[in-house]
Amino acid sequence: MLNTLHEESRKVGLEINLTKTNIMTNHTERPIYMENSSLIYVNAYIYLGKQISFNQQNNELEVERRVNITWKKFWSLKEILKSDMTIRMKAKVMNTCLLPSLTYACQTWKFTRTVKNKITSCQRSMERSILKIKKIQKISHTDIRQKTKVIDALSHSQKLKWRWAGHVARLSDNRWTRKTTQWTGPLGQRRRGRPNAHWADDIIKVARTQWLRAAENREYWSSLEEAFTFQGEGSC
Template identity: 40%
Template sequence: MTLPPRRRPETQLLQYYVYSEVENTALEIVDEYVYLGHTIQLGRSNFEKEVNRRIQLGWAAFGKLRAIFSSEIPQCLKTKVFEQCVLPVMTYGSETWSLTMGLIRRLRVTQRAMERAMLGVSLRDRIRNVEIRRRTKVTDIAQRVAKLKWQWAGHIVRRKDGRWGPKVLEWQPRTGKRSVGRPPTRWTDDIKRVAGSRWIQAAQNRGTWNSLQKTYVQQWTSIG
């Protein structure tokens, strides 16, 4: 690994760029990177940028289909288009998110704005969210995200093919000094609130795991 020259003092900034070489090509080491359509970032709030990106991509997909959503076709067809073309874009990779109430609320606010656009109404019309959902009949994005994560959690812990997914769940970091402040939300925290600390053992039984899914989904769909 080599370090490029330090910037000159007149820039008033001392920035360091670390590079590694692969086949004589310099690769910059960065704090975040988009891999397989998913933003990978280390540190606290490491899923906020990915959620923001999912929201932007969701609006882009919605915009491409705006002619359909604003047309006079039956609402049931608009709902099918939304759930097949927009909702998957917004929830792509959500199985790996450390869910928080803040992230879920932001996703639901975005979905409600899209639902109002489909119905041709605005916030000034003062129509309750329950009524809007009754008209659109779209799947609640919080429900979809929770189901995807719960199913994925059970799937990876039941694997017996030696893949790295189950190993990562049981990995313990090196002992070191904890950073100041509240510990960041971990991927398993919300799962343990429903299935307990021995959730990996519980997930081995598909029947038991599926019976707990409703409770897990309900805790996220009850968020306003």
């Protein structure tokens, strides 16, 4: 089937790059060839800037990856962020350059306690750094935020997810976006132990199990947004 896809792609002027084509599976690995070349199996892959993996910790690993990328971005801007420029200028750089980097693709995240802590810890560490404050000084996060006035990364990312969830719920056509959101998982018995976190778990806590129907009312859905972000802040 893969070779057929390759042949049909060539007919319309497209070429599959074999060096960038990898395979992931959650089952037995079997050799797959394209033009007599064996394709490589990988445990994770970066697609459209987001890490894809069958690993049960993929959600936390992706957020950790975003944190590392954001710190690299932070130090690439150290001439501004570590300088004697005004806090207002530094905050503007954090909001326009670092916040999008940290919250990229946050609409797909499961906001577990671990994820919330990673986001909050990253931003607070950066705020202390631009203010040249050491953690041992034990200055409260509230006082630091009053000085920086940066956009809260956790609340911002949760707002983006909430709005995306509402958008998906209001899709009227039969898109894969809606189908995968409604999918309840494979049939059969699940493994023993605590169930894995699901993408919609935090949404259901606020909007209940019929959230897809509730989101069809834009005004009502918007009224729940504050409760959703407040829930996130309170559980960190």
